[in-house]
Amino acid sequence: xxxxxxxxxxxxxxxxxxxxxxxxxxxxxxxxxxxxxxxxxxxxxxxxxxxxxxxxxxxxxxxxxxxxxxxxxxxxxxxxxxxxxxxxxxxxxxxxxxxxxxxxxxxxxxxxxxxxxxxxxxxxxxxxxxxxxxxxxxxxxxxxxxxxxxxxxxxxxxxxxxxxxxxxxxxxxxxxxxxxxxxxxxxxxxxxxxxxxxxxxxxxxxxxxxxxxxxxxxxxxxxxxxxxxxxxxxxxxxxxxxxxxxxxxxxxxxxxxxxxxxxxxxxxxxxxxxxxxxxxxxxxxxxxxxxxxxxxxxxxxxxxx
Amino acid sequence: xxxxxxxxxxxxxxxxxxxxxxxxxxxxxxxxxxxxxxxxxxxxxxxxxxxxxxxxxxxxxxxxxxxxxxxxxxxxxxxxxxxxxxxxxxxxxxxxxxxxxxxxxxxxxxxxxxxxxxxxxxxxxxxxxxxxxxxxxxxxxxxxxxxxxxxxxxxxxxxxxxxxxxxxxxxxxxxxxxxxxxxxxxxxxxxxxxxxxxxxxxxxxxxxxxxxxxxxxxxxxxxxxxxxxxxxxxxxxxxxxxxxxxxxxxxxxxxxxxxxxxxxxxxxxxxxxxxxxxxxxxxxxxxxxxxxxxxxxxxxxxxxxxxxxxxxxxxxxxxxxxxxxxxxxxxxxxxxxxxxxxxxxxx
Numbered sequence: 001x002x003x004x005x006x007x008x009x010x011x012x013x014x015x016x017x018x019x020x021x022x023x024x025x026x027x028x029x030x031x032x033x034x035x036x037x038x039x040x041x042x043x044x045x046x047x048x049x050x051x052x053x054x055x056x057x058x059x060x061x062x063x064x065x066x067x068x069x070x071x072x073x074x075x076x077x078x079x080x081x082x083x084x085x086x087x088x089x090x091x092x093x094x095x096x097x098x099x100x101x102x103x104x105x106x107x108x109x110x111x112x113x114x115x116x117x118x119x120x121x122x123x124x125x126x127x128x129x130x131x132x133x134x135x136x137x138x139x140x141x142x143x144x145x146x147x148x149x150x151x152x153x154x155x156x157x158x159x160x161x162x163x164x165x166x167x168x169x170x171x172x173x174x175x176x177x178x179x180x181x182x183x184x185x186x187x188x189x190x191x192x193x194x195x196x197x198x199x200x201x202x203x204x205x206x207x208x209x210x211x212x213x214x215x216x217x218x219x220x221x222x223x224x225x226x227x228x229x230x231x232x233x234x235x236x237x238x239x240x241x242x243x244x245x246x247x248x249x250x251x252x253x254x255x256x257x258x259x260x261x262x263x264x265x266x267x268x269x270x271x272x273x274x275x276x277x278x279x280x281x282x283x284x285x286x287x288x289x290x291x292x293x294x295x296x297x298x299x300x301x302x303x304x305x
Numbered sequence: 306x307x308x309x310x311x312x313x314x315x316x317x318x319x320x321x322x323x324x325x326x327x328x329x330x331x332x333x334x335x336x337x338x339x340x341x342x343x344x345x346x347x348x349x350x351x352x353x354x355x356x357x358x359x360x361x362x363x364x365x366x367x368x369x370x371x372x373x374x375x376x377x378x379x380x381x382x383x384x385x386x387x388x389x390x391x392x393x394x395x396x397x398x399x400x401x402x403x404x405x406x407x408x409x410x411x412x413x414x415x416x417x418x419x420x421x422x423x424x425x426x427x428x429x430x431x432x433x434x435x436x437x438x439x440x441x442x443x444x445x446x447x448x449x450x451x452x453x454x455x456x457x458x459x460x461x462x463x464x465x466x467x468x469x470x471x472x473x474x475x476x477x478x479x480x481x482x483x484x485x486x487x488x489x490x491x492x493x494x495x496x497x498x499x500x501x502x503x504x505x506x507x508x509x510x511x512x513x514x515x516x517x518x519x520x521x522x523x524x525x526x527x528x529x530x531x532x533x534x535x536x537x538x539x540x541x542x543x544x545x546x547x548x549x550x551x552x553x554x555x556x557x558x559x560x561x562x563x564x565x566x567x568x569x570x571x572x573x574x575x576x577x578x579x580x581x582x583x584x585x586x587x588x589x590x591x592x593x594x595x596x597x598x599x600x601x602x603x604x605x606x607x608x609x610x611x612x613x614x615x616x617x618x619x620x621x622x623x624x625x626x627x628x629x630x631x632x633x634x635x636x637x638x639x640x641x642x643x644x645x646x647x648x649x650x651x652x
């Protein structure tokens with residue numbers, strides 16, 4: 001087990017290092033550097049700026065400094081939001097995205113798991129068909145379609161829900177709905193097939209023949225085993241909500257990290273792009289690693305190599 | 306030979322007579338043999354959902370690849386005076402021309418802010434989305450199957466190193482990298498497109514190329530894992546040993562024996578890859594990192610429609626519905642293919 005954990009940690013560290021390197025190289029691929037697009041900038045001013053941000057040094061030195069600073073958690077100054085460090089921007093924007101993402105993940109799990117179980121337990125009945133249809137459609141509808149259609153019907157047309165910002169609980173309804181719809185559908189499908197698999201197992205028949213009630217046999221035996229595939233999906237789910245927040249935050253004008261990332265790209269704020277990318281990538285990679293390790297710990301049936 | 310003794314060892318002569326023609330005929334199998342591929346096709350044709358999706362996909366293909374060529378409007382033709390027309394509405398100039406007895410083709414889905422016919426833009430947009438899905442899946446198929454089969458076939462440390470590479474790429478967050486790559490290579494590509502021989506870049510658009518690049522760099526890992534798993538079991542088969550004994554080269558064994566035998570998996574995985582590629586493309590186009598203006602894509606059409614959502618909601622409806630339907634039908638068709646090619650995998 002220790003060997004497995006070690007392997008995963010090394011792999012994650014390697015991936016994070018790779019992402020940081022790729023980010024650095026890609027940002028240096030852009031010709032002319034970050035200050036060329038700036039209007040009417042004198043030769044001296046440009047040189048001074050380059051010196052200030054260390055851009056006059058050779059690439060390898062820049063890379064070394066950059067890596068050193070990242071390890072310290074220092075992503076440098078934002079190029080467009082004068083006087084603010086990237087770390088400062090990330091720490092102030094991330095809680096908003098984290099709250100939205102966390103609530104969406106929770107919603108997806110709390111709706112998806114019961115939905116899938118109900119479908120499996122009523123296999124072949126009308127309720128099963130309804131859930132299957134909803135889940136199949138849910139996987140096909142892109143989040144931006146859901147956002148815009150939801151915004152139009154409930155926000156503009158009916159006027160029930162606010163369409164931008166994130167101040168009252170009511171503001172959370174539409175963003176969470178659009179962000180959690182796809183994962184809910186996916187989890188429901190996953191849960192349905194694994195539940196069908198589990199209730200056909202021998203130990204389920206044993207549990208019933210021992211005289212356990214339907215309720216206990218379902219919750220103590222079936223659900224605990226059937227939930228395992230969903231656990232493996234939590235990693236990708238977190239990645240999905242984090243990147244999905246780009247669109248949701250853009251449409252609903254939510255001041256989170258996703259919106260910051262997209263606007264930093266259109267503003268060509270190089271340091272902010274680099275910082276946000278590495279931060280989000282590290283977060284996703286670490287979460288995936290944790291989920292994988294937890295999965296192996298929880299399910300003793302999985303053999304370790 | 307009067308009475309047969311049950312414990313006698315005497316053999317009956319008749320048992321050793323040559324079989325008559327009628328007896329031979331009885332042993333011939335009555336059913337014609339059904340090959341693997343035909344068997345799968347028969348199962349597929351029985352699947353109603355998959356067939357409906359297939360018909361829908363073909364219809365969409367006709368609408369996006371054939372009809373725009375014969376349509377009276379083109380996707381980038383701006384008609385003065387007919388900005389923001391509602392569906393089936395005519396502008397004043399067009400009404401005047403109709404009065405004069407001219408035939409004017411109606412704007413079935415209205416027009417957009419620059420007076421471009423929306424119906425043809427949606428059709429061309431779905432053409433782009435479909436093309437991206439198909440080409441990206443092709444790239445993924447080629448890279449993934451070659452990588453996976455080489456890793457699985459050679460095994461040992463080759464497999465170990467190749468699969469560690471796959472593991473690392475698998476954990477890189479894809480969307481982040483796509484956004485980053487399309488941002489950083491758009492300028493170099495624009496510079497490249499000015500050189501002779503590279504003009505095609507301008508037509509395709511730097512963003513679209515970066516999307517393909519990212520698919521080629523990142524998305525093949527899923528395919529590689531699946532192919533490797535198949536090859537690991539297939540390479541134990543006798544026909545591979547036989548081919549080896551006959552002196553076939555490794556490349557030939559991979560090409561002729563291993564890859565042809567996992568064709569079912571390849572078809573299914575590629576088909577299921579198409580909707581996810583379309584999904585990603587529309588996501589990027591929506592963020593403004595997709596196809597180059599004035600080329601439309603379903604994602605960029607929906608993105609443009611948001612700005613006028615309060616006044617012109619119908620501009621959002623057509624691309625939104627179409628993209629969902631395209632992804633849905635590809636998903637359902639892929640599921641049908643999977644059930645047909647591999648009934649064991651059915652969930």
